[in-house]
Amino acid sequence: MLDDTDRRILRHLLAEPTLSTADLAGRAGVTTATCWRRLEKLTAAGVVQGQQAVIDWRRLGYEVEVSLRFTLDKTDPRAFDDFLAAAREVPEVTTIETFLGRVDARLTVIARDMAAYQEVYRRKILTLPHIAEIDALMLIATIRETEGLPV
């Protein structure tokens, strides 16, 4: 499957996704042609699934970010599906996650300020179906965020 060269390339790519193929090859100690071929192969195999631009919402005036954690009323077998489908309709939701644990689902919600957040929370979040419990973690600062893996 993956050999050491693949892992080395991936390690550097995950740590610095904006590197050009030539620079990435340099870091990984392979030729640009090899690096390019390996990336093609990893992409074809579905190991690398894509590259996405990261949007800094604060720069667009969204000052508030809240992590909302939900426990759902699972007596209804459709609870997860209904909840997730409704959450997808809320534009202020930027990520949706589901879990095994005390928390069933988590949404990241952004808003321009606290007043706007309160409005979203009341009108679009509290009205989501099958909520049993909600708790909120307000983001103060992101200290680290990487997709890097200790591969």
Added chain:
Amino acid sequence: MIDLDDTDRAFLRALAQDATLSAGELGRRFGLSQPAAWRRVRRMEEAGVIAGRRVVVDRAALGFGVTVFLGIKLATRGRVSLEDFERAVTAIPEVQVVQHVLGLFDYRLRVVARDIADFERVLRRRIMTLPGVGNVEANVLLTEERRPGPLGLA
């Protein structure tokens, strides 16, 4: 903070799906010349709106079958410095995300591990030994989905 028009927002939506789109491809898709498209992307990069790139990988295929979110409450707040905790936690290679939060917990971490046994090792040896760590809650990630966000409203 910069103002975006509808074309900028369409560009952002497209790039949030696929950051490798060239200015030429973006231009063709939205009816702009390659240089005009390039200038728009450049402007959003310079303003920091496009903050970088994220490589999406199949973590399980790379041997990391388990992703866990941890909520951490510091036990001796006031006595342990947040800086000490942050310095120690960011040195753990399995920790991908560290967020300082306000609420039930003080910090939110995303931790990757090979399997549950490996996660237990990270938790016991690395997380529970962090300076000031108190109550810890773990939730194992099942699915994750990124949404385009309020680009229609920005």
